[in-house]
Amino acid sequence: MSLKRILVALAAMAATQVVAAPANGFDPLEDFTTIHKRGPPGKSNPSKGNPGKGHGKGHGHGHDGDYETCDTYGAAPATKAPKANVWGPITPADNAAVWDLLHADASLNLTDPSKAVLTDNYVFWIDTLHTNKTDVLPYLEGTGEAPPKYARAIIFRGGIAEPDSMEFMVGPLPVGPETKISPLDYIYNGGRGGSVPFNGRYFDSVRSAATEPLLVSVMSDVADITEQLIGGVFYGGSDKRTTLTSTTGTPMSYNGTTTYRTVMFRNPGPATYLTPLDLFVLLDCPGTDPSHFKLKGLVTNQRFFPTVAEFRAAYEKGELKREFVQEREPEWALVKNTPEMGTRALEERFAPQTLEIGGKRYKFDEAEKYVEYMGWSFYLSFTRTLGVMLYDIKFKGESVIYELSLQEAAAQYAGHSPKSAATVYHDTYYSLGTDVATLVEGFDCPYGSTFLPITYYSGNKQVTHPNAICIFEADIGIPISRHRTGGNNDYGFQNIGTVKGTALTVRSIATIGNYDYMFDYQFHLEGSMEVHVRASGYLQSSYYYPAEGGKFGPRVQVATEGSLHDHILTYKADFDVVGTKNSLEVSEIVLVNQTQEWYPELGSFEQMQLNISTMQTEQQFNWAPNGGKMFCVVNENEKNRWGEKRGYRIVPGKSNIHLSPMNSPFSKHQSPFAKSHLAVTVQHDNEPYANSVQNVNLPSAPQQDFLKFFDDESIVNEDIVMWFNLGMHHFTRAEDIPVTLYTDAHSSIMFAPQNFFDRAQDGDLQNRRWVVPDAETGELEYETHGIEMPTCAVELTEPVLSIEKFTSV
Structure with missing residues (x-):
């Protein structure tokens, strides 16, 4: 039986609200009209209250029936995607048909994987092949047809003269007379195409x-x-x-x-x-x-x-x-309550919750996995190798990013043992997307979030993880803009303007062995967006050797050392800022000594100025010390009202790092994408991924060499791709027991409008307050712009979790 809690909610000015039970003696319900008055600061003027609507009994664990129930669990309003989702995963029927086609091809000589031995040929996995951008753009622009879908399949070939692992592309789909099975060579630059030597293949x-x-x-x-x-x-x-x-x-x-x-x-x-x-x-x-x-x-x-x-x-x-x-x-x-640690005062109360009271403010096309939110629009996709991917991201109808996707989750360890010294992980090697699984409502994601399943294929069976992706709007805890102007009256100010801050988040959590990576894509109201990654879960630890003196990490248990390591999460951001012709502008703060004739007493003095340049060719590069450079993707052919190039700047957030070892034999040539903060290349259909899913076992002879992306091509007025790294130098600690904490293991980056508009994109938002003191009485007049505080009861229901489902197709 599900556990239900009833909270009396006072919703704030936006639909999204943090709700907690009211304290004794305080009635939060007020008669909030378009012009609401309170006394000026420092003067007593109690609120008028609403005696006809008392708050629920028990401070949130029941209600008296006077309130309607808030719409916190309602579905997002439907919308219709302008185009079909051409980036979406292949269907279960397509997967089954590809499986059958491969096994019907006598030249492949395939064995059932469940019965295979080393000298057999068998299918390792089937996934969706990246759709070429040059095929998609004409469709989006209305000048071409939707591009066909293709599958990719890895076949382990132990039964051929020179055993290997070979990747094939199968299409067009659905399977028909024109469908072909061809080696998938064009996306790899290591010299062997889709083939990986048998000794370098996945150790299944x-x-x-x-x-x-x-x-x-x-x-x-x-x-x-x-x-x-x-x-x-x-x-x-x-x-x-x-x-x-x-x-x-x-x-x-x-x-x-x-x-x-x-x-x-x-x-x-x-x-x-x-x-x-x-x-x-x-x-x-x-x-x-x-x-x-x-x-x-x-x-x-x-x-x-x-x-x-x-x-x-x-x-x-x-x-x-x-x-x-x-x-x-x-x-x-274990991540369980530990009674011997004692208790904390008031911890018996239900924690504050973020709720979408009054109905969701984003729209969703479930069939096409298309989202609209406060001027934003984008498509969702998913693959077994990379997890959640976003496409055709627009703000107020104008293109910003064509593709935003995780490319690799790498980790390299250190220590004086055969395991710790030699360990490098590429999580796509383990099919990162298949580890995206069930989220706990109210804890992993807010109550009432939109939850989506993910589906992948194991052999010819469909595997579904329910509630694996969540979408929600949440209060960000700050206004997005706010100002109190100085006053020429007795009350200290003329007006206060403050605009409610919320954001839409798309979240998934992948438990890849010992770590739970939380991946967030967050869309803000004023046109910026953020990418966050957090890490929780168990340390991959080492046996404790006292003689090492903590050089590779501290002692965290009786016989356990927390192993020093790096987490590097590599992302791809294919910017299309108002079109595909973009450049990367660099604004560097430099110090200059100048004289100015109106300061004769100073002589020469130091001050800052900007040196603005355009990066000319493809390259890897790092953030400047002290944040002294701003990198901005601009469209030189598009100007705002003030004649400035329209663009989006790339803003470092928390813990923007790159891999520490530069010349380790275990990560020398198969992990170059992790060895700089940033990189920029020209978009090519044959460079869709920074890495190969089987690259980790080939540090000296990679199947995909990211360094070969950089061949001095011009990036001025070109279709450019930014590659960026998030992550953490994991300085392990006793507080990593039992698991690493999301609060600390957190990295982020922001993309923000830079002269993309003529002014800040907050003036059209109605969830705001304009506060002006009455010139005579000092009473504060609150302009609500018609956005009132709803009063209603909130019913929260503990979810019944489902586990993964295997379905024959």
Whole structure:
């Protein structure tokens, strides 16, 4: 049965409102008319109240029936998208048809993935192929037809003469006589097209199963030692005697000529990421013949042993010690209430909530995934590899951004162990979008948000995660503009103007292994937009070695060290500021020594001035120290009323960083997109992604080399793309236990109008107050512009959560 709470709400001037139960002795309901009067500051003039409408009993846990229920759960008003969503994912029917077409092609010689071994050919996954921009623009402009859809499919080919992983494009869709299966080569620049060497391909369950016998053999030989040394044994994942769990990171190759697997052991359970153990098994496992797999060595006590015999000899000599006993019970690491920490005063009260009282102020076309909000409009899309993507973003009917999308979520670790020193993650390798899952209403997103499912395909089955994306408007906690003018009267001011601040947010959370990344796209009323990313979840931790002295992170539990690492989130922003012909203007603050004849007593003095230039060619670059440069995407052919080039500036927010290591062998050439704050390139259909989903295992010979995007092309009056990085240097701490906190692990960036208009875009907003003191009495007159405070009861319902659903198609 669902739990219901009734709150008596006093809605504020906008439809979005933070609501809390009223305090004793205070009736928040007032008769608010178009001109509402209160006494001047410092004078007593109690509000008139409304005795006919008392607030609900119990301060929010019931009501007396006098109020109508606020429309907080109503659907967004419908709208009709001007065009079909040509960026949307392929349909379940298309996926099934592509699956059947691939398996019907005798030349591919495909095996059912559930029955495959290393020497088989089988489909890894099917996804939506990026639609070429040059095909889309004529359709948007009304001069061409909607471009056809294509699927992309990765096939692991262990059964060909030179085994590899090959990516294909399948289309046009729906499948028909004209549909073809072709190698997907044109979007990759590494020299092999869609092909990845077998040893550099994704290390899936088939490859893990092939290496398991060697791992079991090694661990069985030393089971008596591991029982004493790390408190557990490993006889294989399915063996009931096993008391440890194993894990392997990436990369697993340097250039695809060989494969290595570094196996780390941890205590099993829901908090396994926080219970690392001091044992690593290093395996060489190249190719498709397991008879060639061999042990590279074992590591414990920060010592390397090439053979089991040398490992045993050291143990028998008493050289290997178990300095700390790792926790096995997970309760300390779960995101649950911890009674032993005590309680906080008034924490028993229901926390303030953001509610869309009075009905939603954005419109939604569910079929086309198209949104309109206060002058903004955009389309949503989704892929299994990248997650949520936004297209054709316009403000007041004018184009701002063609595509805004996450490109990669990378992380690189540090430490003195085989796992921490060598770990680089690219989360698209794990199909980032498939980890976008259910959001908890009222906590992950406000009550009454619009929730959308996401769908992807596992083999020929459709997988649906309900409530995986939410859309909501919320009070941003500040007015977007406000001023109190000086007065020439007895009351200290002439007027106060203040404009309600709200924003629309599109949010998803992807739980990728140990981390919960929160991705927000936020649209503000005055024409700016923000991108936010936050990280919560478990640390990937290391075993604690006191001798390191905190060089790689602090001790956070009995035997656990918080591993130092970087999170780098790479995004693509394909700007089309009032058209596709844009440039990147740089305004730099410089200090100059000048003389001005009206200050003869100063002689030469220092002051600031702007040096304005236009960036000429494609390049990677960084934010200037002290924020001394402004980067602005401008349309040199479009001017505002004052003759200024219309543009959008790129404003750094919180924690705009890039990857720290520049020359690490584990991230040398497959992660260059993460190694600068910003980059600018010319838009090309064959450069849709900054990275390849299989690049992480190829740090020396990448399938996609982002550096090859920069070939000195002019970016003046061109269709340019900005690439930017958000992220955090994760200086781990005890407060990362049990999980990292969203409040601290937060990064953002803003795109704001820069002379895009003739004035600030707040004058047409009615949710505002104009306050003027009466010249004679001093009473304050409030002009509400017809936007009144609704009084109503708010009913909040605890949601019934659904889990992912698998559907045959």
